[in-house]
Amino acid sequence: MLFHGLSAFPITPCDAAGRVDTGALSGLIKRLDAAGADSIGLLGSTGSYMYLSRAEKRRAIEAASVCLGGRTPVIVGVGALRTDEAVALARDAQDAGAQGLLLAPVSYTPLGDDEVFEHFSAVAAATPLPLCIYNNPGTTHFTIGQSLLSRLSVIPTVAAVKNPALPAADIVAAHQATLSAVPAGFAVGYSGDWLVADAILAGGATWYSVVAGILPEPSVKLLRAAQAGNRAEVARINALFEPLWTLFRELSSYRAVHAIANVLELSPYDPPLPMRPLSQADRPRVKEALEVLTAV
Amino acid sequence: MLFHGLSAFPITPCDAAGRVDTGALSGLIKRLDAAGADSIGLLGSTGSYMYLSRAEKRRAIEAASVCLGGRTPVIVGVGALRTDEAVALARDAQDAGAQGLLLAPVSYTPLGDDEVFEHFSAVAAATPLPLCIYNNPGTTHFTIGQSLLSRLSVIPTVAAVKNPALPAADIVAAHQATLSAVPAGFAVGYSGDWLVADAILAGGATWYSVVAGILPEPSVKLLRAAQAGNRAEVARINALFEPLWTLFRELSSYRAVHAIANVLELSPYDPPLPMRPLSQADRPRVKEALEVLTAV
Numbered sequence: 001m002l003f004h005g006l007s008a009f010p011i012t013p014c015d016a017a018g019r020v021d022t023g024a025l026s027g028l029i030k031r032l033d034a035a036g037a038d039s040i041g042l043l044g045s046t047g048s049y050m051y052l053s054r055a056e057k058r059r060a061i062e063a064a065s066v067c068l069g070g071r072t073p074v075i076v077g078v079g080a081l082r083t084d085e086a087v088a089l090a091r092d093a094q095d096a097g098a099q100g101l102l103l104a105p106v107s108y109t110p111l112g113d114d115e116v117f118e119h120f121s122a123v124a125a126a127t128p129l130p131l132c133i134y135n136n137p138g139t140t141h142f143t144i145g146q147s148l149l150s151r152l153s154v155i156p157t158v159a160a161v162k163n164p165a166l167p168a169a170d171i172v173a174a175h176q177a178t179l180s181a182v183p184a185g186f187a188v189g190y191s192g193d194w195l196v197a198d199a200i201l202a203g204g205a206t207w208y209s210v211v212a213g214i215l216p217e218p219s220v221k222l223l224r225a226a227q228a229g230n231r232a233e234v235a236r237i238n239a240l241f242e243p244l245w246t247l248f249r250e251l252s253s254y255r256a257v258h259a260i261a262n263v264l265e266l267s268p269y270d271p272p273l274p275m276r277p278l279s280q281a282d283r284p285r286v287k288e289a290l291e292v293l294t295a296v
Numbered sequence: 297m298l299f300h301g302l303s304a305f306p307i308t309p310c311d312a313a314g315r316v317d318t319g320a321l322s323g324l325i326k327r328l329d330a331a332g333a334d335s336i337g338l339l340g341s342t343g344s345y346m347y348l349s350r351a352e353k354r355r356a357i358e359a360a361s362v363c364l365g366g367r368t369p370v371i372v373g374v375g376a377l378r379t380d381e382a383v384a385l386a387r388d389a390q391d392a393g394a395q396g397l398l399l400a401p402v403s404y405t406p407l408g409d410d411e412v413f414e415h416f417s418a419v420a421a422a423t424p425l426p427l428c429i430y431n432n433p434g435t436t437h438f439t440i441g442q443s444l445l446s447r448l449s450v451i452p453t454v455a456a457v458k459n460p461a462l463p464a465a466d467i468v469a470a471h472q473a474t475l476s477a478v479p480a481g482f483a484v485g486y487s488g489d490w491l492v493a494d495a496i497l498a499g500g501a502t503w504y505s506v507v508a509g510i511l512p513e514p515s516v517k518l519l520r521a522a523q524a525g526n527r528a529e530v531a532r533i534n535a536l537f538e539p540l541w542t543l544f545r546e547l548s549s550y551r552a553v554h555a556i557a558n559v560l561e562l563s564p565y566d567p568p569l570p571m572r573p574l575s576q577a578d579r580p581r582v583k584e585a586l587e588v589l590t591a592v
Binding site: 016017018045050051081082083084106108109110111112114115116118119122138139141252254271272273274275276 | 402412571
């Protein structure tokens, strides 16, 4: 059940030179563990994985393993432009105590399906850890279609996919189509926080969540309501999240959660340059959105 | 006149582990110099810059500087996801003997115009070398629009832009619009080999060329005909290039020029994984396209 339920993706607090503050990271992870997240999604897009060195990523995984002590599993993002680098990152993750891997088809030179298939095969074969396919066209600029997903889903150790959620009107059919492309038991989960409750109501196995990485308590409540099929409670909680979803859509969830971590005094750091922190003008909107969420 | 005329972009021959074969690279560069390229575009997208370590990039620049001895200028790609890394690469390029820089707004987390502006400002300020803006939405997934180009074009040391060429029906108006957005003397050049002759006929200052990095002689002839406004000669040479343009469009110029380097025994290497070399089935088409070009 590694790739089921709420996978909470924390930011990776790091200084301007890209050095990870393992103390601040451990503080974030302990909050997620205490709030009842089902897994920790370390070094995802939210965790700035493409902006950190191999050595710093390893330090982050080791810190997470130490502070979790195996109670809550850690899924580690191991995407890289080069296949040999992604393989090395997967081995590092295993050595440093990860329970699962998350792999995105990161690209610069546009890739074809066969190239992505071979890339995933090589990384999946590098360790015995279960692997989740990270389908995130918004950052990787590669879409894993049904045909490629089918091929990938039968690779031993490939156990799950993280798809972008779709609007409520489209998600039921899309989820069924995805299920029909993969083996029984394959975990089809979703990201895109403001759309995910409907994806869970439609049968999605997992919420890969940015917001849960910084606000785990209301996120756990939203997920549990969706898992229970309680549409009224989902609607009530989602309405309280709406000011935050507006900020996520407008300013990006990545920049917004870094600002929330500043506001909550969980991390004093900004995102790595060239990404800019939220402006002083936008920060009061973050505080207002957090205020509304206290009613969850 | 650094960013004028034919800028020939060689592949960077490297082994499966990403180690640059400086002997093979020097061989490629000497061919470009001998054929009369106006500049060498080292470590562009064709030169796999996003797939090489900082140390290997530096070795490549040093090898190019030694074999050119200052006769033909070297423009070096210094794009990186992190601003501090791009700054470090720019300083490395200067130290290793480059005459100019080429900077793409590489992204993973999608960037805004202000973020890209600050990124370029930091890299431009890091060295006194003239810098060309590398506008390549096909790989960076960021489009430098007229408004951002205007802001960037007045940064001291920012001297040129490399835009994607457009079909002949659109390029005259697009070129004039770009000229109206930048200061007098700013060099507006183009990439996209099979469209560039029309961009030069429309007044483009520069052909940033993939094909010229491996087949410099016919490329020099095509550019000189376009610079002279000799439309009949441009049409004659372009027709001979057409079988190769077809391969470029279908299989990507990146993969095709790596295969040409194999066929011509200039490099035994494949592109870095996950990019795959051309299939055995496609390789005869490369030889046929080269055969046609002997008539240029």
